[in-house]
Amino acid sequence: MSMSRIRKEVDAALLAFVDRQRPGLLAISPELAPLLAALDSLLAGGKRLRPAFCYWGWQAAGGKEPREGVVTAAASLELLQASALIHDDVMDSSDTRRGQPSVHRRFQALATEAGWSGPAAPFGEGTAILLGDLCLAWSSEMYESSGISPERIGPGRAVYDLMRTEVMCGQYLDLLEGVRGTGTVDAALRVVEFKSAKYTIERPLHLGATLAGGSPEVVEALRSYGRPLGIAFQLRDDVLGVFGDPAETGKPAGDDLREGKRTVLVAQTLERADAARAAVVERLLGDPGLDRDGVDELRAIIEDTGGLAACEAMIERYAGQAAAALAAAPITGEARIALEELAVAATARQA
Structure with a gap:
């Protein structure tokens, strides 16, 4: 099983999970679409090291479960990582992440460009904290629903x-x-x-x-x-x-x-x-x-x-x-x- 194939399978599992969540969020309000777009952008990058180590740890220990479930459980670590990165960038006041604006800067810019009357920086930070919390919750949900x-x-x-x-x-x-x-x-x-x-x-x-x-x-x-x-x-x-x-x-x-x-x-x-x-x-x-x-x-x-x-x-x-x-x-x-x-x-x- 090649390393590149594991990465592709992790990417596919992440995409499938977020796509299943998408209609529920948009049913709450179409105004949640920017949250999903920010998450899509963040999840598009990264080395996928944590899922890779999880999968090969399973393989090294003689795993017998269906591979699909293990890949899904391993992929949930990317949502945990997304949560950690989003929150870390707020705490460090980082402007960029993976070559693009960090989540809190992205939403700060959204408020500024829209000309909204409230303060943009706290909106950006608060939104990032909430998206990080959502990723943390989804990491558990993805793990628990992996089929293992x-x-x-x-x-x-x-x-x-x-x-x-x-x-x-x-x-x-x-x-x-x-x-x-x-x-x-x-x-x-x-x-x-x-x-x-x-x-x-x-x-x-x-x-x-x-x-x-x-x-x-x-x-x-x-x-x-x-x-x-x-x-x-x-x-x-x-x-x-x-x-x-x-x-x-x-x-x-x-x-x-x-x-x-x-x-x-x-x-x-x-x-x-x-x-x-x-x-x-x-x-x-x-x-x-x-x-x-x-x-x-x-x-x-x-x-x-x-x-x-x-x-x-x-x-x-x-x-x-x-x-x-x-x-x-x-x-x-x-x-x-x-x-x-x-x-x-x-x-x-x-x-």
């Missing part, structure tokens, strides 16, 4: 619920670090683990294996592979957020710096910077008006202090731990090959 047998869907639900709890706690820890500004590597790594690593790779694998009724040995092996790979994935994402090509990342160059993200990359830099350069980082980080010169200045400090090299070394170390765990796992055949390929995709130097 009751004896499998129930144990999987416990993993799904844990994953949602962890990512929301991780998001809070991220906000906490942003306002507290402690800037330590350990604090940043804690955010990475719960906001991204578990949610992106470890728990989707765990969910897929649980849906397959996998043995404790296989489940533990997949989690041992997924956790360090998830950390490597987020560290790579942090590097791309500063040094990536906007055409690849879908966000303006240096956007993470404007948003003041207290990433491991930033923490590694501050640990190595002298007082003068640390003061520059603290002054420029989180400046929403940061221009290209400011971005370039911060990039130079990150490179010159060794912060970038330290982060790259961490990526290599965690990716190596994941590779070693997979090599030792009782997984064979197509699933092993797919998980090896996914590890490369998750840590590639391009978005």
Whole structure:
């Protein structure tokens, strides 16, 4: 089963689910059409990593359920991801997502262009929060209606619920670090683990294996592979957020710096910077008006202090731990090959 085919099947399952929901929303009011259009636009992008890890976790654990149900359950993770992205963009005041206006900016613009009398920014933020909440509710509905047998869907639900709890706690820890500004590597790594690593790779694998009724040995092996790979994935994402090509990342160059993200990359830099350069980082980080010169200045400090090299070394170390765990796992055949390929995709130097 090729990776591209899984992605196409996930896309088809998402489209079918949203299309089934569409008449119900429009029956409430035709004025809900812009919500659906915003969701369609957001769901059109993305790597589909979470559904892929879920599916191959199921395959690795010897899943016997009909594939269609598992693909549908895995695809529901994209609605959970949509919810997280929409809310994250509101909290970070992000202007773009996947190369287009973020949802709250999209609805802010709608209000402004229509000439409505009320304040546009709160309308945009409120609408984004509601659409994110709707995606969260629909993720559960899509999972529960996937067609997987009751004896499998129930144990999987416990993993799904844990994953949602962890990512929301991780998001809070991220906000906490942003306002507290402690800037330590350990604090940043804690955010990475719960906001991204578990949610992106470890728990989707765990969910897929649980849906397959996998043995404790296989489940533990997949989690041992997924956790360090998830950390490597987020560290790579942090590097791309500063040094990536906007055409690849879908966000303006240096956007993470404007948003003041207290990433491991930033923490590694501050640990190595002298007082003068640390003061520059603290002054420029989180400046929403940061221009290209400011971005370039911060990039130079990150490179010159060794912060970038330290982060790259961490990526290599965690990716190596994941590779070693997979090599030792009782997984064979197509699933092993797919998980090896996914590890490369998750840590590639391009978005």
